[in-house]
Amino acid sequence: METYILQLFNGISVSSIYILAALGLAITFGLMKVINMAHGEFIMIGAYATYVMQNIFLHYVDKSLFGYYFVAAIPVAFLVAGAMGFLLEGAVIKHLYGRPLDSILATWGISLVLQQLARSIFGAPNVDVQSPGWLEGALVISQGLQFPYKRLFIIVLVIACIIGVFVFLYKSKYGIQIRAVMQNRAMAASLGINTRLVDAYTFAVGSGIAGIAGCALTLLGSIGSTVGTYYIVDTFMVVVLGGVGTLLGTIAGGLVIGTANTTFEFFTNTSLGKVLVFTLVILFLQWRPKGLFTINSRSLD
């Protein structure tokens, strides 16, 4: 019994990381139809922003406050990655709307540059981020059943982000504008929405959420310039499996891939587990090429 609960918890824990990494992608890929291969590098930026915050707290802030650096790092990671996203949109992405295959290539180039930039600034070896004291230890239910606080914290963080994105997209003025532009650009523009500006901040928000994902990743291991590339394929699979353009689909896709991953790994091994998951996703897409949750459309090219 305990094994099952622990296994389920691990599944949810892995899923939560996938969801957080894919949430930003669901916005840029799902809504804007830009295939951002540099999404993983925004995760990396968030992770390094956390590392920098830790160092600032270590050297310039009173020792007693060190435990709170992580709380401060979350919004900083969001803002730094978001700002980078905003700049990138203005410099490159805006030329690529409506050219999804080209956007894969150009953003791949950007990801190479960003990775090298990180190596030049922080050095090639991985760096470690020290978790704050209040996240050490675990919630002990019984001897065999312990939930690490770090994992619990990430799950809570992910839930908060999902709620935040939902409120932003469906309740706020900006969200309504975003959805209007994505559904019918010309109509939205004629109603006085500045579509260029909407594009820019949508991309910035998507990138910012990737930054938060990077922040969360620092709790789980050391970080390096290639941290994003480990996640990029998985997150794309999450979005594709869930159905492009639906928030619900991203969450469902993340849960399915995350739990399937840990389950298969439990029964086989790490490498075969991953192969099995991706094979099943590809087979599933044969049956539903548009993913779990689809938006029906009669449009043709």
Added chain:
Amino acid sequence: MKAKEEMVFIAILIGLALAPLFLSEFRTNLLGKFVAYAILAIGLDLIWGYTGILSLGHGVYFGLGGYAMAMYLKLEAANGKLPDFMSWSGLEVLPWFWQPFANGAAAMVLAILIPTGIALVIGYLTFKNRIQGVYFSILSQALALIFVVLFVGQQAYTGGTNGLTNYKSIMGLPLANDTTKLVLYYVAVGLLGLTYYLCRVLVNRRIGKILIAIRDGENRVRFSGYNPAAYKIFVYCLSAAIAGVAGAVFVPQVGIISPAEMGIVPSIEMIIWVAIGGRGTLVGAVIGAILVNALKSGVSESFPAVWSYFIGLAFVAVVLFMPAGIVGLARKLARRLRLPGSKDVKAGEAA
């Protein structure tokens, strides 16, 4: 203009044939490796440039062709015994799927058949179900990841992360021998010419027109009574077969094949060659593959950081400012200079 591009290709071929006279053995060997890449790039151009299918997993087919050849070389080096890495991993008999590769001819046929077979399955599943555009790209990328994870994980059968290396001879000829190296180089150049000729004939025929039509408006092709899926499966398989040939040509010259050659990063780099050379021109793929790799080995040896910035920015610049690549730029220049034959340049660019 087409005739002019063929002239350019013939010039490249002559240049490659004469190159060993001027280059050191080391450089010739390096050039042979780029020629293998150029073979693959032609196949990639066929599906991406002509048919509009962006495969981000072509390293897999390259790798499968390479592994087929490497398995043969490894068995020849082992001389009837079990390859060294297998005995280290605790295997005692040769796995059944290794056995056909003991025969050189069989291995070379399999280097083409295995990539083609896998491409047939993948292509049939995806194109039949009308998975297109970016969805196909993402799935092909996942394919690359699957194969890398599989090949790294099955250490006893594939050599794991290290891959297969330490070959001694090919068809009885010692690989360390300079004559053997030269023969391998000319085989590579010959295969490059053959591949180019095959693809050139293909795109000049009606099927080539249909491929371009699929790229420019798949639904219209479907409404005209064609079945785009069949054409896409065919061209995907052909391109996988070409990639397999390229892999098989690559391995004896370089002396190693490992999962690092078939992952996502090399797969996307292959796209870069075609993009920089000029997609949809065939000759552009050859130029791109040789040029980018020559630059890479020149620059990255001494300045790896500079190379990363350069290739990243070059990629962005090519996509944004010169989508037709070097060949497109040359066409534009030819039009500026009002060279003869520049009349049909416009038509060529619109394609």
